[in-house]
Ligand SMILES: Nc1ncnc2c1ncn2[C@@H]1O[C@H](COP(=O)(O)OP(=O)(O)OP(=O)(O)O)[C@@H](O)[C@H]1O
């Protein structure tokens with residue numbers, strides 16, 4: 001069982017200067033499973049997610065205590081190369097953020113910065129990634145056009161393809177469908193289902209149905225603390241705590 | 254009530270429109286003035302010959318070449334250093350006290366009168382570094398004067414690049430430098446170049462910084478190295494208008510030179526604008 005844990009945190013504390021945004025968060029993420037993080041706005045879901053690929057490092061004045069481990073290796077250890085970590089732990093953001101480059105260049109970017117030079121290989125991976133993200137058929141005839149000309153839903157799938165191109169082991173998704181219409185959302189959800197056979201996915205969402213549909217496990221956060229974590233089915237049908245029940249049934253106040 | 258608000262709106266719009274009109278009118282008057290008096294001086298000979306007869310006849314080729322060479326040195330000095338400083342200040346340096354002090358210094362540098370730069374250039378480049386009065390010394394002096402403008406323009410351009418681009422790039426395992434080089438600079442480039450060219454075109458028209466460091470009263474020879482002294486358009490105008498052998502008789506030459514200088518400067522600005530719109534189109538933003 002232990003070997004199935006791809007990533008985990010132990011008593012993770014996080015501070016924005018003096019403000020403690022996370023308190024003793026311990027979660028285990030099982031390999032090739034989807035874990036959903038839910039909880040009211042401002043409870044620390046994004047902060048937690050961004051601890052897992054050290055995106056928070058960009059913010060001045062932060063402190064991290066406790067442990068975050070990827071394959072049993074502490075990612076906050078000084079010997080860890082953050083650049084490599086971020087290649088292994090990919091991220092998709094809330095708002096689609098393609099580069100002002102062509103569709104092809106957007107996907108090829110991650111490969112190029114990671115030292116892939118072989119043109120044929122790049123072309124092949126670009127195509128594979130776009131297919132994986134279920135957007136190939138929509139863009140294959142305009143692959144050299146600007147990515148900014150795509151619709152929001154297409155842009156988000158492009159960003160997923162871009163993240164997949166560098167072959168990450170873990171994929172962090174911060175409300176990836178919150179800016180999208182129901183059809184685009186459905187496409188993203190189907191995509192998550194497919195991808196989970198190859199990757200460990202951690203997804204933040206405000207949408208209870210979405211969490212129920214796409215995830216194997218669900219963690220409920222409240223005010224910087226992990227309140228409850230369980231198999232998604234159990235958490236939604238038989239929540240262990242009143243607080244969790246109130247939140248998932250929308251009786252939160 | 255509604256009437257009062259509409260009246261207010263009309264008032265304000267009229268005022269704003271006036272401000273723009275005054276602006277445009279000033280430019281038009283200057284252009285008309287110089288064009289109407291200067292165009293007669295313009296001829297093939299004027300543009301391709303050196304001055305003759307104690308600068309009361311002949312052309313201004315040495316001045317054109319001089320100003321362009323000064324401008325080139327200025328560009329080579331100020332552009333790389335300015336852009337590099339801006340990248341460091343905006344992307345690398347931890348925003349704190351030190352950076353604030355450096356910024357304050359740069360802003361103050363921008364406020365130093367140009368004659369002070371001229372004297373500094375004379376003392377430092379010409380005398381201490383033994384460059385003498387030369388294109389190199391003049392260009393360096395202009396370069397230092399232009400640095401704050403280029404740093405300011407570049408920082409603005411870098412700041413306008415959305416942070417989401419930086420995050421997206423870093424999240425894919427790009428290093429900071431790769432992110433700057435491949436994502437941020439291409440997006441910021443049009444703004445950097447436009448702002449810088451505007452600063453450089455300003456420098457092209459300066460007299461005070463070069464009159465002790467790079468430009469001379471008269472030399473019929475074109476520069477052959479960066480350690481030669483040159484004539485320059487703005488200084489030539491100043492000389493003809495205040496210290497020439499016959500100020501009245503050379504009026505048309507003065508206006509002609511001014512016209513050439515203005516065309517040069519406006520040309521640079523126009524080039525900046527065209528370049529920017531071209532690059533914007535290429536980036537499709
Ligand atoms: N850069 C920052 N500096 C200081 N405090 C911050 C910063 N970012 C977030 N916080 C604070 O940390 C807490 C957790 O924020 P976080 O963004 O992680 O919440 P969230 O659960 O993702 O909320 P949402 O659902 O609205 O996205 C909030 O109280 C927020 O105000």
Ligand SMILES: [Mg+2]
Pocket residue numbers: 045046047174
């Ligand atoms: Mg969030």
